[in-house]
Amino acid sequence: MSNSLDPAVSNFVEALNAGDSAAFYDLLTPDATMSDDGDERDLRTWIESEAFGSNGRMDVRSVADGGLALVADYTNDRWGSMRTAWRFTVAQGRISRFETGQA
Template sequence: MTIQTARLSDPAVRAFVTAVNAHDRERFMDLLAPDATMSDDGTDRDLRDWIDREIFSSNGHLKVDRESNNGRDLVAHYRNDTWGEMTTRWHFEVEDGKIARFETGQA
């Protein structure tokens, strides 16, 4: 069963999912700490290149199935025009209300 985005527990994670689904790159970037990092399937990636390719130029969309760790860990169906839809896991590290790091990969 999908969790409505507005009901996600962590405010920064909720804003992240909202920005992804609205394709709002400016809002998304405002959520990140200045030195934010990320990894995909266990490999660190260039953050800006990855989000452009995997989210914003390919119409990325998240439907959250489960959350844990006070809303900082998600299992979600992620879809984009490049890869189609897959079940993914997401982990967020939040500092001072900003996302300092996120890790994603297939679940």
């Protein structure tokens, strides 16, 4: 069903919104990577700054690509709220890569 999030992606959103960094990192492969607006970033540094260190949260607005892509209103204490696009790569139930940027 194309309007439902992949289970790993759903858990990613839930852990991020709950501020649960332990659950969040458990969802990632050990070598997971990410990019923000097309620039490769250090995943842990970015997540600590943009999510857990600044009360980041996602309000999912739409889902595509079999639940591996979404558009969300992303809010944190640093930047406020913005419309963002997210694309995920899931391998064996864990996230190996995500890409985000303004939508």
